Amino acid sequence: MTTASWNGTVVAESDDIVTVEGNAYFPRDAVRADVLRPSDAQxxxxxxxxxxxxxxxxxxxxxxAAAWYYPEPEDAAKEIAGRVAFWKGVEIR
Known part of the structure; x- marks a missing residue:
């Protein structure tokens, strides 16, 4: 099981991880909706x-802006459609 934690709280966990450029992309439904807030960043x-x-x-x-996703990824990145990745101090284990 891969987890993403920030501020002492697990914010995502899944066995279904896609790794691209060293980043773990979690299925969107594996990320806790109650900790996500929309950002204007792109x-x-x-x-x-x-x-x-x-x-x-x-x-x-x-x-x-600690989590990102590609709403409409290019064909070369279709494997990360519907997935979320993290950075900015979010610990992936």
């Missing part, structure tokens, strides 16, 4: 497409 990857972000909120603390 970035563009030349081969994956446009990433959208979530802020994480745990125990009143916010980790801005």
């Amino acid at each position: 970035t563009v990857c030349h081969w994956k497409g446009t990433a959208s972000y979530y802020d994480l909120e745990v125990d009143g603390q916010v980790n801005a």
